[in-house]
Amino acid sequence: MQEAAEPGAVRAPLKPAGPNPAANPRLMRRIIAEDPEWSLAIVPPLADLCIQHIVGNFERNPILEPLLPEHKRKVLELLPPSLPLAVTANLIGDEGYWRRCCGQRWPVCRVSSYGASWKRLFFERHLESVLTRFIPGTSDPGLVTALLPLCRAYVRRLSLDQLLPPVRPDAPGPDDDGDASDSGSEDSRDEPARDHLDLGEVVAGLDRLEELHLVYGVRDCGMNFEWNLFLFTHRDCRSLAGALQACRTLKVLKLTRSKVTDEKARILVHSLLDHPALEELDLAHNLIGDRGARAVAKLLNHSRLRALDLGNNRMRAPGAQALAHALARNATLTSLNLRLNCIEDEGGQALAHALQTNNTLVALHLGGNELSEPTATLLSQVLSVNTTLTRINLSCNHIGPDGGKQLLEGMTDNKTVVEFDLRLSEVGQESEYLLGQHLKANQEAARLQALLPGSAWPFS
Incomplete structure (x- = not known):
């Protein structure tokens, strides 16, 4: 609203300050925003722009250690798991980054x-x-x-x-003997x-x-x-x-399901004699017989083995006797697994004799070895004097009712055995039940012992 002019006042004409923009369209300025929602408030900080640049060029120019801790954390969160290992292996130690790498490769970790x-x-x-x-x-x-x-x-x-x-460079021809390729000869x-x-x-x-x-x-x-x-x-x-x-x-060395024969077992064992660190040897599911077992027995006397597994091989009584001879003098072995061999009573009795002097073995597995009552009789004597055995497996043998009674008699004075597997050994239901009662008593005693200050499970 214009103010009223005072009486007698002369109004000077207004002079234009410059050319009228409306009169000349070429002098008009139009400001059109490229992003209608743009505002100064959403401009990223310079630090974030630098982080994005570092991440985008990390493969060509990896920069991580000189960054501040908060910036370093952001870079690690943004790095893609697909970066070459030659870049990330010795540079990135962040567990979060490697967790993302594992999750991208494997669904279960x-x-x-x-x-x-x-x-x-x-x-x-x-x-x-x-x-x-x-x-x-x-x-x-x-x-x-x-x-x-x-x-x-x-x-x-x-x-x-x-x-x-x-x-194979070429497939067998029509004149080739089809059995030759499957024979597996030396x-x-x-x-x-x-x-x-x-x-x-x-x-x-x-x-x-x-x-x-x-x-x-x-x-x-x-x-x-x-x-x-x-x-x-x-x-x-x-x-x-x-x-x-x-x-x-x-x-730990585990070489299984590989057709390891006696000769090859002897070569491997010779390389392990006097090994300073070997504690566990697993040669199960191979073709090792008595000669290979004798080599392993020698290894028991020249190493610090704590666990030995020769299950499902071709060992017979002589091989078991060699192992028993070494076991009688061994002071480190705690677990011996000879399941699914054929050592029979001759080999089983030799091992039982060794256990009368051995005071380190904790677990013994002799399942499926054609054992019968004579072996059970000697093992019953072992149970009455041995204080280190806690787990015994005699499953799938021919122990029989009389052998079961012998084992039951030995368990009467035993306070350490907490696992005794006699499935499919023909010992009879009564012996199985009474042995189970003794095992429960030993397990309860072991549990109470473990609750005492400074004590540990005897079968841990």
Whole structure:
């Protein structure tokens, strides 16, 4: 609203300050926002822009250590799990990042089995995946040699449930003997074309390796089954023996389902004599007989073995007698598993005699060994004097009712055995029931003992 002019006042005409924009369209300025919702309040801070730049260029220029803790945490949260291991292996120790890497690769991850370390879980399973898919003569060995320096500080255990043989250069012709390829003869096992991955270089590159689980065979071969897919050749044996001898940190060796014969067992055992760290040896489900058992018995006297598993082999009484002779003088072994052999009473009685002097063995498994009453009679004497055995398995034998009564008599004075498996041993229902009552009493006594200050379970 214009103010009223005072009487007598002269109003000066208004002069334009410049050209009228409406008169000249070329002088008009139009401001059009590219983003109608833009405002100064949503401009990202410079620190966030720098973090985004670091993440986007991390593979070419990894920057992490110089950052402030809060910025470092943000970078680790934004880094993609697909970055090359050559960049992240020795630079990133954050467990959250490796947890995301594991979750991307495997739907089920039990980190408790890997020392509660996600980084260890990733590198162990990644290396296992590479080695179990490696085909000699076809796969690039450089993939393994490049990976070993990245894994050596984190891999404690390798569990290879298959090792692939080389691809056969040509398929059998129509004139070939079809049985020859499935015979698994020594000549075919020694063919260089059937040798598996040489584990010597792998083990040498893992200076913290403590456990090695191996199966020389092919998993899920289906209709492509051939006996040659399940051969542990002499070259494989010699290369593995050299690797074991050089790996002074190894505590557990499991070589199962690999057709290990007496001769190959002797080669492997010779490499383990006087091993400074080996505590557990598992050679179950192989072809080891008495000669191989004698070699293992020698190992008992020259090592610190705590657990030995020779289950499901071809051992008979002489092999069991050799083990019993070593067991009588051994002071470290706590678990002995000889199930599914055929040691019979002659071997069972020898082991029972050894247990009358041995004071370290805690668990004994003799299931499926053609044992009968004579062995039960001697074991009943062991039960009355031995104070270290807590678990005994005599299942699938021919103990019989009289043998069951003998064992029951021995258990009368025993206060330590808490597990006694006599299934399918023909001992009779009454003996099974009374033995069960004694076991319950021993278990309750052990439970009460464990509740006392400073005590531990006797069967832990």
